[in-house]
Amino acid sequence: MAAKDNRQVGPEHVAIIMDGNGRWATRRGLPRLRGHKAGSGRVREIVRACPDQGVRFLTLFAFSTENWRRARTEVVGLMALFRRHLRSEADELFDSGVRVRFIGERDALNPRLQTLMAELEDRTRDNDRLHLTIALNYGSRNEIARAAARLAEAVARGELNAKDITADHLGCQLETADIPDPDLVIRTSGETRISNFLLWQSAYAEYEFTPVLWPDFSADHMADILLNFGTRERRFGAVLT
Incomplete structure (x- = not known):
């Protein structure tokens, strides 16, 4: 999608x-799945808050293609929670x-989950x-590779x-082709990587x-981040005068 006007005040997407569900539970002496359950409540809060905060598109990274490497009990519990x-x-x-829409590789998911x-x-x-997009069994490199393969087939x-x-x-072949690109990406828990998202x-x-x-991330935290976003000068590679 095309870059937006740098004068935009708040993020549209x-x-x-x-991140941080497991650590939230571990610090409290609880099973990791309790953290994921607590995190699902935060999803509800943030989804409710977004329209009033001026956000029209929200994309949530729920489960990555790499998350299958976690303990089987946690993965099974997560799928049941979904x-x-x-x-x-x-x-x-x-x-x-x-x-609501989903992006990611659905074929590997439980058929009942796919139906829902x-x-x-x-x-x-x-x-x-x-517009809520949920990335489930999603990996960006795989998505880009699939898009390139479709172009190769067209050739x-x-x-x-x-x-x-x-x-x-290539952008038109991505699963997000019909929605704007993100203006702002937030990662909770203190980690500073983007994890193939x-x-x-x-x-x-x-x-x-x-x-x-994440289980502690409230609508107030979101509002503070959105307010800070409004102070940033977005150049999209240009030099502003």
């Missing part, structure tokens, strides 16, 4: 790496005008108050000349790394 959360939140998301995802996407398709079919391929061609889309995003663990 915020992407969040929701299913319960989609069932319990479906009515409120619909009634609140939230459109598709049903929620279909049910909320016409909502427009907030092989004679539909596209390889020398004519531009960045826009929206690498292409975040080329000109602003970043905010906060030490707050």
